[in-house]
Amino acid sequence: MPELPEVETVRAGLEKLLRDRPVIQNVKLMRGDIRFPIPPELPKRLEGRRFEAIRRRAKYILFDTAQGALLSHLGMTGSWRFVEAGEEDKHDHFYIEFHDGRRLAFRDPRRFGIIDWVDPGKEREHPRLRSLGVEPLDASAFNDEFLFQASRKRTAPVKTFIMDQRIVVGIGNIYASEALFRAGVRPSRPAGRLTKAECARIVKAAQEVLLEAIAAGGSSIRDYRQADGEEGGFQKRHFVYDRKGLPCRICGSSVKSRVIGGRSTYWCSTCQS
């Protein structure tokens, strides 16, 4: 579900809402049965501490404390939300209760999310973080030369390639289709046959679409909400995603869709080659 813009929106929202750095009074584990079990020692790591900073790496959010960090991935349906009395849900996996009386819940109906603990100084070797590729908004790392070199001899479709988190992080199923539309490159093109110029267009398009989506608060298709509960607004500005059979917003021809790499993929066969 959430890709880089949604995760970044949630991170920024949490950072703002927790700016006064309230002390964590207690952590209540409700159910630990997500993809990988929630570490049972989470409460003792967090209680009595405060979040010194809230950062993002790829689609992960890191909540820094003085003695390590809480790591979260939202999977498809994960969310962080402040929950008032009476707003509890059976899909709440744990609550973080602050001294000021607020209660932050990690909610994840489909349970594809990840919660883990990162020991101080061990970020680079953490199993979930160590194989991640470059940040797409880091222009010094994600550029035409990088994408061109990384894609040589790769036969996978370019859409699958740019969604590979070991290459470049943060791009998921929505923004892969949207970026390739803007770049004028068909998603089925073998990555290894992209020209340098096409790589440059893909990099620029991906950075633009991610930044615009962040500015709009992300895309709310189904579950996703910002940290304050509001919907994102970028879904209104999708050119192709979820628009099968509808007219291309540029040329009017019917938007195409088929499964590539196991994921629904959208493109305009007139605008993209």
Add this chain to the structure above:
DNA sequence: CGGGTTACCTGACGGC
């Protein structure tokens, strides 16, 4: 190693 498929889960939606 690269590339392809399957599995993990719940809930929403459309067709009958």
Add this chain to the structure above:
DNA sequence: TGCCGTCAGGTAACCC
């Protein structure tokens, strides 16, 4: 109304 099939912002574990 209800039942059933399909699909969903992701990723890890397999297989070849």
